[in-house]
Amino acid sequence: MTAVLLLSCSDQKGLVASISNFISDIGGNIINLAEHVDSEEKMFFIRVEWKMDEVHYSYDELILKFRPLAEKINAKWRIELAEKKHKIAIFVSKYDHVLQEILWRHKLGEFNTEICSIISNHNDLEILAKNYNIPFQHFPINNQNKLEQEQNEIDLLKKLDVDIIVLARYMQILSTKFVSEFPNKIINIHHSFLPAFMGGNPHKQAFMRGVKMIGATSHFVTNDLDEGPIIAQDIIRISHKDSVKDLVRKGRDLERLVLAKALHLHLEHRVLVQKGKTIVFE
């Protein structure tokens, strides 16, 4: 068993010592530690991973024991057990490539997840869900029923106790209400190097502008469309020979890999959000 602490607080002397003493005192052996001080904002960020083999506390006891220290330094923090499976739900519409990628990696054992549900406003990808034995829920959406269907989705997600919601090229904009229910829990993939080409049809925008590369960006969803904290980005080169259709094809490869990378980082508790940006302990 391995535990991971993600913590941020105002910078002050002795933080690493206090935290590593705590871990040492309970019998933990640190196998990974990364720390970052933002000297301008005077903030301290840390990720520590330690072996629990000789720690004789339950998870709940661990939390209880750490709390006094965390309160003393006035920290935002969470401790997770690395082996605990994340419960995730995947939202899709009609494109299958990102979903396909996640399911394949999941099956290979790359992701430590339980995929609780694939949720869609269309039923095109039901067969793919079935191939992998994942429950598929169809919530058709139109102008009239959007908020109502979102409430049904929220109810389902809460019932399933989902940790992470992945928008795998989901072609609906989520309402403020929905987003507010899951802060820093919704991960999206946008098919441009944000902040370039926000909004609809970024490949068409990229083609019109004549850029020499296209990108993909995975980010947490906030109520400012395409402006949430960026987790991962990448680009590939294009040329005048590429039509919009070529960009769509080339973009698929990027989207799959960038979302997979972001998901990886998040599932391994490597991502902290601070003021609209991320600290990623790779």
Added chain:
Amino acid sequence: MTAVLLLSCSDQKGLVASISNFISDIGGNIINLAEHVDSEEKMFFIRVEWKMDEVHYSYDELILKFRPLAEKINAKWRIELAEKKHKIAIFVSKYDHVLQEILWRHKLGEFNTEICSIISNHNDLEILAKNYNIPFQHFPINNQNKLEQEQNEIDLLKKLDVDIIVLARYMQILSTKFVSEFPNKIINIHHSFLPAFMGGNPHKQAFMRGVKMIGATSHFVTNDLDEGPIIAQDIIRISHKDSVKDLVRKGRDLERLVLAKALHLHLEHRVLVQKGKTIVFE
């Protein structure tokens, strides 16, 4: 001796045959040919490079002989002798890195250019110009004299018969008049992956947004700031560890290479401009 034809026109049958027959008829041997048809816009673009060893025409005769064909197909075109040195002027302010790079490559023989003048609104880089024996002209600019000084610069550039103007991190915005004098002849380097972070201080903007990569873009200057046709772009990865100062440092490497690449392409007559975009025959 080697000649290069760059040509664009409406697509029609037999264009490659007509052009290659012309070259064959005058005794040229094609050593490089690249062609592009934009099937949506129904436009034809071609770059042909041929040996002139057995061509018994002067450059002027060549132009005269080609003109009837060009007029028949209603083409925009130019023929250049590859060995002819370009006359370039470089505009700088205080940053030396891009200038340094161009001068060093120039000295190594990478660029087939005569650098006629280094023009600056400051005199910080005069010593560097002297090290390389390049004339340096100082045109101090303030709110009162800007248009007047620009006119002096235009006069100098015309007198020197300059082909290409390189803005090597020149920190002034050129007036509409200046830009209009040199269409598709002014090449700029902007330190972001345009169209992200247009305008001032893109590194600060990138830092604030929390992107995971920064870029540089070399483009022709038009009267829409940072919106001219893009010639070359590249990016490098950054992380939460990088301060704005780190971005500036890392960005320097990008800017040097991206502008050098764009200049290379343009000096070898590989760039065609069409509707705000470039066709780059690499």
Added chain:
Amino acid sequence: MTAVLLLSCSDQKGLVASISNFISDIGGNIINLAEHVDSEEKMFFIRVEWKMDEVHYSYDELILKFRPLAEKINAKWRIELAEKKHKIAIFVSKYDHVLQEILWRHKLGEFNTEICSIISNHNDLEILAKNYNIPFQHFPINNQNKLEQEQNEIDLLKKLDVDIIVLARYMQILSTKFVSEFPNKIINIHHSFLPAFMGGNPHKQAFMRGVKMIGATSHFVTNDLDEGPIIAQDIIRISHKDSVKDLVRKGRDLERLVLAKALHLHLEHRVLVQKGKTIVFE
């Protein structure tokens, strides 16, 4: 309908003119032309793609009509119809990632292929083949039956009239006889940046050497193991944090994309082989 000519011969004057005149004379409209002269070897290489809409010849007549010109210039050449589906066979062992990638792209319509058979020395991937409705043939191989089973495979491939054989992480070394039956028709993916780490377990080799990046190389198979003409290569960065297992995981992403790219290039008739190297008209 679109036709593609791939041709190489000794360099001589007027080649582009002769070829483009031929296409023009039969009524074709060139939509893509790329040409390369190797001035050291004095060799000429060309790829031309043209619309057949107004060409009133069958494929066989086209071949017949072009032959005299080809013979006159003493060329190696082939003309292909772009729309004609390639018949391919895929060899696999136990790893599914490259096969998965090809099947998924095939289904998406990215590859203009008919996948005639998935051939394996194991039966682990039979289910995956079935999911995509592709015939799966199991040829178990041991020290005694290897040559015999290869003969059975050759017979099957000939019966199916297969154009391209893809080794999608096939873990057997093909015999000289097998390779000789399909010159420049077998495409392999090797999980290193060749020529580094030839032979077995390149990820382990890379780990031991402490390189800062790993690669993948797709190449035609010849009888010199891992020394065939390279079609495509790429790398990703690694660090001291990565175990061999991490390299295997990260390598999978590379292998999938690099083989897909090589296959794309070959399926679009963009690859010429010359003296152990490739000319790739991207």
Added chain:
Amino acid sequence: MTAVLLLSCSDQKGLVASISNFISDIGGNIINLAEHVDSEEKMFFIRVEWKMDEVHYSYDELILKFRPLAEKINAKWRIELAEKKHKIAIFVSKYDHVLQEILWRHKLGEFNTEICSIISNHNDLEILAKNYNIPFQHFPINNQNKLEQEQNEIDLLKKLDVDIIVLARYMQILSTKFVSEFPNKIINIHHSFLPAFMGGNPHKQAFMRGVKMIGATSHFVTNDLDEGPIIAQDIIRISHKDSVKDLVRKGRDLERLVLAKALHLHLEHRVLVQKGKTIVFE
């Protein structure tokens, strides 16, 4: 003032706590900490950087105070003051690009170094050294005097008390004796993605093999030619259009950046060597 500890030892419980307690006890504030456990080799590696503002010990006292802990955990270690200038010597032959790059970055303040000497077996680059006011020593080398001249170089380097020797495309192979005098202190740049294309003329080798990318590798020099621990590597794409001369030109850009990166990492005390490989705390 900032201090940096680089330390490695067998993995054991409580190491981070002991080290961070030490720093906390002397009044240091940790601003950067990265740690790595090699679970297979059971080795522990750490880099810690802390503010010395409130530490009331001299450097020598610091060393004395840390020694007991280091001995208790049986560590290999060093503590450095980040602000202390490194004394470096640069070996060159005739190529100027890598030297140019180092001198330019040095002047910009990117490297915290005193360049004590530029040493060469030719005098071509004496002018460049003079432009930057760096002492230049010419040690002409032939078959007869090689060992003798190397001894003169060793004597000079010792007299100058040089920390780091940079081989900036130095075209001589250093003798075993020379290398043994400066273990893990000599940094070389090799113009290939090692271990591919070891030895002489890697660009020619790359051209002959027909690879689709070329690389550069910066590594510590050991007595196994081109086999020392790798610090940094990178590649760029090439194609069939590139002659050996093009590879040389494109390679220059790589060599400059890769060596600069390796030097950066080493100058900031981010590189540990372990069993022929490096741990790089980026």
